[in-house]
Amino acid sequence: MSYVARDDRPADKAERYAEVEAEILAVLDGEPNLTARMATVASMLADAFPAFFWTGFYVVDAAKGDELVVGPYQGTLGCLRIPFGRGVCGAAAKTRQTQVVEDVHAFPGHIA
Structure with a gap:
């Protein structure tokens, strides 16, 4: 499936995520390579x-x-x-839990 960048996305964040999720699933259909899948999603x-x-x-x-x-x-x-435990991403990896932070710069161990 081909993909065309768009500038007419819904303003509502949840609607936008739902829309792009459907597009991502369609584009990835049948692609087995993990790197290709991650690059496409990003x-x-x-x-x-x-x-x-x-x-x-x-x-x-x-x-x-x-x-x-x-x-x-x-x-x-x-x-x-x-390293696990360093910054937001390292904290998520260490705890295996999503980290929701209001200000990443104020997060203990923030990596600048």
Whole structure:
């Protein structure tokens, strides 16, 4: 399936997510490669939410087990590696829970 960037998305955040989710599922249908799937999702989310500063993935480094390594993303340079417990992403990895923070800069251990 081809994809065309759009500027007529719903203003409501939940509606926009639902719409882009359906598009992502259609585009990924039949694609088995994990890297290709992650790169596509990052690209489509960045396109659908232009205010997002960084959109992408960190994956657990299989050789270390307690460190994240940057995966496919869209945006400015991301940290190449994040130890579990460091910053928002490292906290999420360590606790295996989503971290919702109001101000990432005020988060203990924030990575600048």
